[in-house]
Amino acid sequence: MKRVSQLTALALLCGLASFSSLAADMPNAMTLSQLQAQHGTPVDTRPSAFYNGWPQTFRAPSGHEPAALNLAAAWLDSMSDEQLALWAKNHQLTPATAIALYGDDRDNQAVKARLEKAGYRHVSLLSDALQTPGRLQRLPHFEQLVYPEWIHRLQQGERITAAPSADWKIIEAGWGAPKFYLLGHIPGAGYIDTNEVESEPLWNKVSDDKLKAMLEKHGIRHDTTVILYGRDVYAAARVAQIMLYAGVKDVRLLDGGWKAWSDSGLLVQGGVPGPVKPAPDFGAPIPGQPQLMVDMEQARGMLHRQNASLVSIRSWPEFIGETSGYSYIKPKGEIAGARWGHAGSDATHMEDFHNPDGTMRSADDIAAQWKRWNILPEQHVAFYCGTGWRASETFMYARAMGWKNVAVYDGGWYEWSSHPQNPIISGERGPESAL
Structure with a gap:
C-alpha cells in the first residue's frame, strides 16, 4: 500500500467526516x-x-x-x-x-x-x-448561454468547453451613451449602442446596408464569435438576434447579463472602449438568415393556425389591453389571434423567464408555460413584444432550447397597432381565443 501523508490523511478524514455529517x-x-x-x-x-x-x-x-x-x-x-x-x-x-x-x-x-x-x-x-x-439531460444548445467563469477562462487562454473556433469579441450592449459601461465593464469588452441596430419611427432594425456597415465598424465578420451582455439581458438579446439575422454564425449571451458578472467577483474594468480595428468586409451576404425575422404580412399569416404561433411576449396587463406598456405607444390591446407567451410584471421586466439571479429559467418551466397556450416546438414560432427587445430574449432562449423554426416579428405591437385595418382584441381571455 502506498504511504499517505499526514496532510492527505487529514484531508481524507475531513472529507469522510463531511460526508458522514451530511449523511447523518x-x-x-x-x-x-x-x-x-x-x-x-x-x-x-x-x-x-x-x-x-x-x-x-x-x-x-x-x-x-x-x-x-x-x-x-x-x-x-x-x-x-x-x-x-x-x-x-x-x-x-x-x-x-x-x-x-x-x-x-x-x-x-x-x-x-x-x-x-x-x-x-x-x-x-x-x-x-x-x-x-x-x-444526464441538458439544453440542446447550452453553449449559447455562457457564464462568467467561462468568459474569464476564455480570456486567460485556458482550455474550455465549446470554445470559439476563430476570432472572438466580448461586447456590452445598451441604449444610448455607455454611461454605466464607463463605470465598470468586463475587461476588454467593446460597446454597441442599440441605436446602431434599430431606429425610429417604429424602432425596427436598421437597413441591411447600415447593419453591414455597423458590423464592419465593430470588427465583426460572419465568422467572428460574438459574446454579448447587457445591464438588461434583453438589450443584449436584441443585438444578438439582429446579428444572427445578419449572418454572424456564432452569437452568444452572458446568461444573467452584467449582474452575473458583477456577482461573480471577477475583475471589472472602467473607462472608455478601446480602439477597434474595423473589418475590411463582413465576408458574406447580408442577411445570412432572413428567416429569423418576419414582417407584418408574414405575422398576419401565422394567426389561428395549428402549425404556427404568433407569440406575444408582453405582460398580462398589456395582453388584455389595460395598458400599452409604453409612453410612446398610445393604442392599447393585442393582436387578435396571438398567443400569450408570458413576460413579466410590466414592459421592463421578464420575471416569467428568469431565475432569482436573473439567469434563464429552466427549459422545462418555459416550455410548460408555452404549452398551455399551444405554443409548441414543432411549430413555426415568431415572438413579438412592443418593439423587439423582450421578444429577442425569448428567441435566444428558444434557440438554446433547440426550437428549430423560431423568429422575431420585428414590428411588434408598435407597428401592428399603427395600421387600423389590423385585427385587435382586448379583455380577459384564454388559450382558446387563439385557436
Whole structure:
C-alpha cells in the first residue's frame, strides 16, 4: 500500500467526516432508481449553468439528472418564503414529496435547511448523482448561454468547453451613451449602442446596408464569435438576434447579463472602449438568415393556425389591453389571434423567464408555460413584444432550447397597432381565443 501523508490523511478524514455529517443530516440517502420508485423529485443545487449543461470542469459530466429541478443554493438569499412556496407549488412539491438533493455538500446543506424550514421533511441526498453520464439531460444548445467563469477562462487562454473556433469579441450592449459601461465593464469588452441596430419611427432594425456597415465598424465578420451582455439581458438579446439575422454564425449571451458578472467577483474594468480595428468586409451576404425575422404580412399569416404561433411576449396587463406598456405607444390591446407567451410584471421586466439571479429559467418551466397556450416546438414560432427587445430574449432562449423554426416579428405591437385595418382584441381571455 502506498504511504499517505499526514496532510492527505487529514484531508481524507475531513472529507469522510463531511460526508458522514451530511449523511447523518440526510438519513435517507438514495439512488435515483430508489427515488423514482417513491415518485420523488431530484433537486440540483448547483448554479443554473451547470444544470443547463456546462461541465463544472473540462471533462466533468455535463447536464442534470432526469426530471431534476434546479434550486441553486446561490438563489436562496434572493428568495422570500413566499417565492420559495410558489416555486414548490409550481413544481407540484408537497411536504409529503420525497426530495433528493445533489451538488456541492455546502449547497445541499443550505437548500436542505431552507426546505425543512418550509415544512419539507423528506429531504435526502441523491447518492449516485452525476455518475452515469448517459442519463444526464441538458439544453440542446447550452453553449449559447455562457457564464462568467467561462468568459474569464476564455480570456486567460485556458482550455474550455465549446470554445470559439476563430476570432472572438466580448461586447456590452445598451441604449444610448455607455454611461454605466464607463463605470465598470468586463475587461476588454467593446460597446454597441442599440441605436446602431434599430431606429425610429417604429424602432425596427436598421437597413441591411447600415447593419453591414455597423458590423464592419465593430470588427465583426460572419465568422467572428460574438459574446454579448447587457445591464438588461434583453438589450443584449436584441443585438444578438439582429446579428444572427445578419449572418454572424456564432452569437452568444452572458446568461444573467452584467449582474452575473458583477456577482461573480471577477475583475471589472472602467473607462472608455478601446480602439477597434474595423473589418475590411463582413465576408458574406447580408442577411445570412432572413428567416429569423418576419414582417407584418408574414405575422398576419401565422394567426389561428395549428402549425404556427404568433407569440406575444408582453405582460398580462398589456395582453388584455389595460395598458400599452409604453409612453410612446398610445393604442392599447393585442393582436387578435396571438398567443400569450408570458413576460413579466410590466414592459421592463421578464420575471416569467428568469431565475432569482436573473439567469434563464429552466427549459422545462418555459416550455410548460408555452404549452398551455399551444405554443409548441414543432411549430413555426415568431415572438413579438412592443418593439423587439423582450421578444429577442425569448428567441435566444428558444434557440438554446433547440426550437428549430423560431423568429422575431420585428414590428411588434408598435407597428401592428399603427395600421387600423389590423385585427385587435382586448379583455380577459384564454388559450382558446387563439385557436
